Amino acid sequence: MRTNSEARRILIIDDERPILLTLEALLNRHGYRTETATTATLGLRAMKTNPAALVLLDLQLPDADGLETLDQLKKDFADSQVIILTAHDSLNNAIESIKRGAFHFISKPYAPEELLSLAEQALEKRSLLQETQALREKAEQLEKRLELAETRLAPVFKSKVMQEMEELISAMAPSDANVLITGESGVGKEVVANEIHSKSRRAGKPLVKLNCAAFPQTMIESELFGYVKGAFTGAMNDFPGMIAEARGGTLFLDEISEMPADLQTRFLRVLQGGEYRSLGSTRMSKADFRVITATNRPIAQALAENRLRSDLYYRINTFQIEVPPLRERKEDIPPLVTTFVQRFAAQLGKAEPTIAPEAFQKLLDYSWPGNVRELQNAIEYAVVLARNDIIGIKELPAEIQLPPALQTTPAPARRSGVASLNDMERETILQALAQTHGNKKKAAELLGIQRPTLYNKMKRYAIEV
Amino acid sequence: MKTEVEAEAANGNVSWENFVKFVRQLSHDLRNQLNAAELQSALIGELTNDAEIKSEIRRLRELVSQLGATLQSLSASVAEPRPTTLPYAAKDFIADMQKKIAHEFPEKKQAVKWEVLPAGATLNIDPELTEWAAAELFRNAFRHDLAGDEVQAQASVEGDWFTFSIREAKTEEIDPAQWTQPLQNVSHGHYGLGLRRARKIIVAQSGELTAKFDPASRTLTSTITLPCSTDSP
Numbered sequence: 001m002r003t004n005s006e007a008r009r010i011l012i013i014d015d016e017r018p019i020l021l022t023l024e025a026l027l028n029r030h031g032y033r034t035e036t037a038t039t040a041t042l043g044l045r046a047m048k049t050n051p052a053a054l055v056l057l058d059l060q061l062p063d064a065d066g067l068e069t070l071d072q073l074k075k076d077f078a079d080s081q082v083i084i085l086t087a088h089d090s091l092n093n094a095i096e097s098i099k100r101g102a103f104h105f106i107s108k109p110y111a112p113e114e115l116l117s118l119a120e121q122a123l124e125k126r127s128l129l130q131e132t133q134a135l136r137e138k139a140e141q142l143e144k145r146l147e148l149a150e151t152r153l154a155p156v157f158k159s160k161v162m163q164e165m166e167e168l169i170s171a172m173a174p175s176d177a178n179v180l181i182t183g184e185s186g187v188g189k190e191v192v193a194n195e196i197h198s199k200s201r202r203a204g205k206p207l208v209k210l211n212c213a214a215f216p217q218t219m220i221e222s223e224l225f226g227y228v229k230g231a232f233t234g235a236m237n238d239f240p241g242m243i244a245e246a247r248g249g250t251l252f253l254d255e256i257s258e259m260p261a262d263l264q265t266r267f268l269r270v271l272q273g274g275e276y277r278s279l280g281s282t283r284m285s286k287a288d289f290r291v292i293t294a295t296n297r298p299i300a301q302a303l304a305e306n307r308l309r310s311d312l313y314y315r316i317n318t319f320q321i322e323v324p325p326l327r328e329r330k331e332d333i334p335p336l337v338t339t340f341v342q343r344f345a346a347q348l349g350k351a352e353p354t355i356a357p358e359a360f361q362k363l364l365d366y367s368w369p370g371n372v373r374e375l376q377n378a379i380e381y382a383v384v385l386a387r388n389d390i391i392g393i394k395e396l397p398a399e400i401q402l403p404p405a406l407q408t409t410p411a412p413a414r415r416s417g418v419a420s421l422n423d424m425e426r427e428t429i430l431q432a433l434a435q436t437h438g439n440k441k442k443a444a445e446l447l448g449i450q451r452p453t454l455y456n457k458m459k460r461y462a463i464e465v
Numbered sequence: 466m467k468t469e470v471e472a473e474a475a476n477g478n479v480s481w482e483n484f485v486k487f488v489r490q491l492s493h494d495l496r497n498q499l500n501a502a503e504l505q506s507a508l509i510g511e512l513t514n515d516a517e518i519k520s521e522i523r524r525l526r527e528l529v530s531q532l533g534a535t536l537q538s539l540s541a542s543v544a545e546p547r548p549t550t551l552p553y554a555a556k557d558f559i560a561d562m563q564k565k566i567a568h569e570f571p572e573k574k575q576a577v578k579w580e581v582l583p584a585g586a587t588l589n590i591d592p593e594l595t596e597w598a599a600a601e602l603f604r605n606a607f608r609h610d611l612a613g614d615e616v617q618a619q620a621s622v623e624g625d626w627f628t629f630s631i632r633e634a635k636t637e638e639i640d641p642a643q644w645t646q647p648l649q650n651v652s653h654g655h656y657g658l659g660l661r662r663a664r665k666i667i668v669a670q671s672g673e674l675t676a677k678f679d680p681a682s683r684t685l686t687s688t689i690t691l692p693c694s695t696d697s698p
Contacts, residue, residue, distance in 0.1 A: 018505070087493045109502070
């Protein structure tokens with residue numbers, strides 16, 4: 001049974017005692033909980049004490065007009081359904097009852113089977129209305145969260161390098177020029193793509209995103225170009241594809257170097273000819289989109305390894321934007337932290353916590369190998385743990401609490417592609433200390449050396465914990 | 466203390482309003498009691514496993530249901546009709562009528578001779594109530610003193626008026642002035658209230674229901690006249 005016992009409570013308001021008693025017995029036998037009242041006053045009082053899900057209301061009551069009682073019920077207990085039962089029927093009464101919000105109108109004598117069926121329908125309607133209301137509230141919450149998310153996605157242009165990028169975006173966004181965005185993972189390449197689209201002439205049209213690394217290579221083609229029913233096993237319906245979806249707008253292809261080479265060639269043809277054919281289709285379709293691509297691989301490496309075809313690269317690289325890692329633009333950390341704190345506090349329904357100065361210093365000192373994405377996760381973690389509206393060092397993730405020397409740092413650029421033995425040893429010691437949160441005894445065990453040896457090596461490599 | 470109805474009845478003079486009040490209240494009370502009986506029967510039917518009792522209860526409930534329907538129809542026949550009007554093509558109204566009569570009196574299908582003049586008029590009527598009123602003329606014709614088998618039905622439009630009349634030969638003389646008065650012909654299952662209600666329905670739509678008796682041919686012609694427009698709906 002879908003409904004619980006409270007949702008199956010019925011109040012019968014009728015001055016005819018024989019009807020009340022028998023109807024009550026019948027409804028109880030069919031699993032409903034019932035309450036009875038012989039007057040409108042008693043009925044309304046019963047509703048105030050414990051509102052019933054459904055009211056069976058006689059139109060002719062000794063102390064009130066049934067339609068007025070119906071008005072009162074609908075005003076005070078809008079959630080409850082009302083079925084009118086009357087021996088004083090007329091078409092006008094029936095129409096008036098429905099107009100005033102009754103679920104149904106039944107003339108006496110009625111077949112109990114009809115009443116039971118209507119009662120079930122009325123309760124079902126009530127339950128659906130409640131579900132709809134709950135979904136509406138959920139949708140409103142999601143809309144609010146989406147608004148917050150969109151706020152979060154606005155890039156921060158505080159540092160000089162980001163200010164220069166903002167100028168470049170403002171200058172080239174209105175054109176239809178293709179853009180290639182590069183940068184480490186988590187720097188905010190997608191956020192930059194959003195910014196370009198929102199400042200472009202195509203802003204009112206869709207921005208369609210495809211992460212080439214998130215799809216099996218065999219699926220990228222069908223996602224991008226679409227297919228017609230029967231094009232391959234499992235193609236049960238036509239699917240227009242993302243190029244069609246992006247018509248008039250922008251197509252953002254993330255991790256472009258993960259796109260299979262033959263598909264890169266096919267996509268290049270679309271960019272050159274402005275036409276494409278869906279899988280299994282004999283018809284060419286017009287393509288109308290601006291393309292923004294992104295990759296976290298160094299371009300030279302991607303080209304050298306043939307992960308990115310050079311002919312496609314030249315086509316998509318009209319403008320190249322390199323989003324610098326967060327460690328190289330620490331001026332952006334404070335405004336990003338403020339944005340994230342506001343966002344997560346609102347999401348959690350908490351007061352906005354203050355960040356203690358020493359915790360803030362930790363955030364500035366940290367190297368952020370995971371870039372803005374890592375900063376965002378760290379702030380979410382801290383806001384969840386914040387006590388008394390303060391984020392101290394203890395509320396930060398353990399990695400950030402570590403002394404700088406023990407933190408995971410991005411691998412240094414190697415001078416000739418080969419690391420020296422000393423560099424490798426230093427790096428290994430740092431990793432062991434990081435894994436053991438600075439515990440030298442455990443780090444020495446992990447490295448398979450004596451603790452004094454570890455101390456000596458730390459001294460030699462100027463490692464301080 | 467005597468009620469208003471009793472007081473008037475004691476004078477041998479019950480007003481129509483009081484008669485209606487009496488009928489409606491009696492119908493209301495009886496229907497409430499029938500409802501209790503119906504519910505009680507259904508409950509006993511659920512409680513027993515005896516097939517014979519179940520079968521008898523089913524019959525009892527059918528009887529209660531029939532009685533309820535009779536009382537409901539009696540209440541409706543004394544109630545003041547409140548039509549909800551809408552533009553309705555005259556030819557559609559006649560087509561609906563032909564279907565209704567064929568359905569309601571299948572054995573009299575051949576007896577009704579239709580003479581419908583083509584017209585593009587539009588009525589402003591409550592189609593359901595107006596159909597009921599027009600069908601009442603047929604019910605009355607077939608029920609009372611019909612001489613011969615034939616009833617002639619005619620529909621036409623003259624100027625801004627739509628006319629629907631039926632002509633029937635009668636075995637007895639009819640007084641047109643008394644024709645729609647209530648309680649003229651009371652018989653088994655019939656309470657002499659239909660023509661009055663039919664007239665009320667037509668009058669409520671700015672029309673007229675009249676009757677004319679030709680003593681020479683002993684023919685009664687009853688006519689519904691309703692305003693119409695000749696523009697397309």
